[in-house]
Amino acid sequence: MLTLTAIRNQTDEIIARLAKRGVDRAADIQQILALDESKRAKQTLLEQNLAKGNVLAKEIGDLFKSGNKAEADAKKAESVELKEASKQLETELAELDSKLTQKLYEVPNAPAEKVVFGKTPEENETVYEWGAEPVLPANAKPHWELTAQYDIIDFELGNKITGAGFPVYKGKGARLQRALINFFLDEAIKAGYYEVQPPILVNEASGYGTGQLPDKEGQMYHDKTDNLYLIPTAEVPITNIYRDVILKEEELPIRNVGYTPCFRREAGSYGAHVRGLNRLHQFDKVEIVQIAHPSQSYEILESMLEHVKMLMTKLGLKFRILRLCGGDMGFASAMTYDFEAWSGAQQRWLEVSSVSNFETFQANRLKCRYKTKDGKNELVHTLNGSALALPRIVASLLENNQTETGINLPECLHPYLGFTSI
RNA sequence: GGAGAAAUGGCAGAGCGGUUGAAUGCGGCAGUCUUGAAAACUGUUUUAGUGUAAGCUAACGGGGGUUCGAAUCCCUCUUUCUCCGCCA
Numbered sequence: 001m002l003t004l005t006a007i008r009n010q011t012d013e014i015i016a017r018l019a020k021r022g023v024d025r026a027a028d029i030q031q032i033l034a035l036d037e038s039k040r041a042k043q044t045l046l047e048q049n050l051a052k053g054n055v056l057a058k059e060i061g062d063l064f065k066s067g068n069k070a071e072a073d074a075k076k077a078e079s080v081e082l083k084e085a086s087k088q089l090e091t092e093l094a095e096l097d098s099k100l101t102q103k104l105y106e107v108p109n110a111p112a113e114k115v116v117f118g119k120t121p122e123e124n125e126t127v128y129e130w131g132a133e134p135v136l137p138a139n140a141k142p143h144w145e146l147t148a149q150y151d152i153i154d155f156e157l158g159n160k161i162t163g164a165g166f167p168v169y170k171g172k173g174a175r176l177q178r179a180l181i182n183f184f185l186d187e188a189i190k191a192g193y194y195e196v197q198p199p200i201l202v203n204e205a206s207g208y209g210t211g212q213l214p215d216k217e218g219q220m221y222h223d224k225t226d227n228l229y230l231i232p233t234a235e236v237p238i239t240n241i242y243r244d245v246i247l248k249e250e251e252l253p254i255r256n257v258g259y260t261p262c263f264r265r266e267a268g269s270y271g272a273h274v275r276g277l278n279r280l281h282q283f284d285k286v287e288i289v290q291i292a293h294p295s296q297s298y299e300i301l302e303s304m305l306e307h308v309k310m311l312m313t314k315l316g317l318k319f320r321i322l323r324l325c326g327g328d329m330g331f332a333s334a335m336t337y338d339f340e341a342w343s344g345a346q347q348r349w350l351e352v353s354s355v356s357n358f359e360t361f362q363a364n365r366l367k368c369r370y371k372t373k374d375g376k377n378e379l380v381h382t383l384n385g386s387a388l389a390l391p392r393i394v395a396s397l398l399e400n401n402q403t404e405t406g407i408n409l410p411e412c413l414h415p416y417l418g419f420t421s422i
Numbered sequence: 423g424g425a426g427a428a429a430u431g432g433c434a435g436a437g438c439g440g441u442u443g444a445a446u447g448c449g450g451c452a453g454u455c456u457u458g459a460a461a462a463c464u465g466u467u468u469u470a471g472u473g474u475a476a477g478c479u480a481a482c483g484g485g486g487g488u489u490c491g492a493a494u495c496c497c498u499c500u501u502u503c504u505c506c507g508c509c510a
Contacts (some may be wrong), residue, residue, distance in 0.1 A: 040471085043472070043479085044479095046479080047472075047480085050478090054478095056490070056491090057441085057491040060491070061441080062440090064490095072490080073490090075490070082490095375451095375467095
């Protein structure tokens with residue numbers, strides 16, 4: 001969530017930046033400011049009351065010690081009265097506070113300066129393109145036909161075991177998954193990331209920490225018995241490692257990478273665009289996460305882009321990078337770049353990575369701070385990106401590299417695969 | 423899953439109803455000494471809210487209660503440890 005400090009000190013700027021999402025948030029911000037003010041007024045009142053009570057309690061203690069029971073009893077009565085008043089104030093304060101928090105949770109992150117105004121994906125800016133249109137055979141097939149033809153991914157079987165969107169990877173298909181995961185992890189480690197293997201079920205606090213809750217409640221699989229959520233991305237457990245943590249300034253930036261399966265309910269999706277690997281309920285992803293000094297976060301965002309670019313180039317997939325417009329960005333993000341791989345047979349772009357800077361939006365909820373040289377605690381910036389998500393990479397690899405006689409896989413994967421084509 | 427014990431500052435560890443934000447030790451930081459370092463000595467060392475500031479308020483796993491007053495007593499939840507059981 002946005003910090004109250006920012007909302008208070010840069011009110012107009014925040015409103016202007018939020019407007020880039022295509023929704024006017026001025027009223028929300030004003031409401032937050034009003035709530036904040038009355039909350040603080042109430043708090044001052046309560047604290048004055050409590051202070052009086054503390055003084056009184058001390059006096060009573062002293063009176064007892066000196067044996068002055070009568071006077072002590074008189075003060076006791078006074079104290080009881082004070083206590084009741086405090087209780088009342090406390091209730092009112094708690095109410096204001098929960099309203100304020102609620103409101104703060106509802107407001108998305110303010111887009112960065114560079115982000116353009118826009119409401120739809122069509123308004124995203126293409127900032128980079130690489131690769132040539134693949135040359136495909138005349139009868140080029142979409143990946144869902146290729147996976148069936150070579151029997152490497154079985155959607156029907158997954159359907160039987162679990163349901164739609166939970167495919168079974170078989171033979172070379174399964175090995176391709178494993179190869180991609182290892183390739184992505186190794187490249188990240190080479191780039192200086194530290195590998196972690198987090199839990200794939202998280203508690204409610206973690207969901208709030210990275211902003212999935214309460215915003216995307218219905219998007220996560222939820223085990224109600226133990227109140228745990230299946231992660232939609234490794235971002236959630238990995239970033240939450242740093243919840244309630246005060247880092248040393250020299251520890252920054254922290255760079256983590258982790259592979260996890262990801263689970264998304266994708267409520268309401270249907271149609272040709274979600275066919276095959278295009279959209280799944282369970283998929284594999286290698287995620288990079290950085291905890292950064294605020295002064296470096298945009299530089300780091302660029303370096304993360306470079307890393308993903310390198311992966312795409314090695315895989316030899318035609319791709320482009322979009323800087324998302326305000327309206328297409330996720331709730332918690334201040335700036336997001338999407339990578340889209342070209343799907344030769346479907347003749348469309350598929351989102352394969354999303355790299356974002358959240359600035360202090362997540363850190364504020366997470367209470368992840370660093371201690372400055374003069375001993376002050378400041379919120380860090382958090383960033384993350386897919387490097388990479390597997391299904392659509394597999395879709396593009398299969399489609400773009402198909403020939404009459406088989407599918408040739410890129411050289412960078414050969415050592416991991418133990419074969420070179422399907 | 424059953425029985426028992428416990429949860430205090432960066433760590434270790436006192437305190438078990440009266441001012442305690444918390445002894446002591448270690449660690450960290452600053453200084454003295456030293457050519458430098460070590461040792462020794464001195465000082466300092468939680469976080470959040472509020473206020474220009476002095477200050478005030480809150481926090482001893484979380485929540486609730488008793489009391490004029492709670493780290494200290496009670497209830498509850500969570501977690502950890504020990505023993506037993508089960509188990510990849």
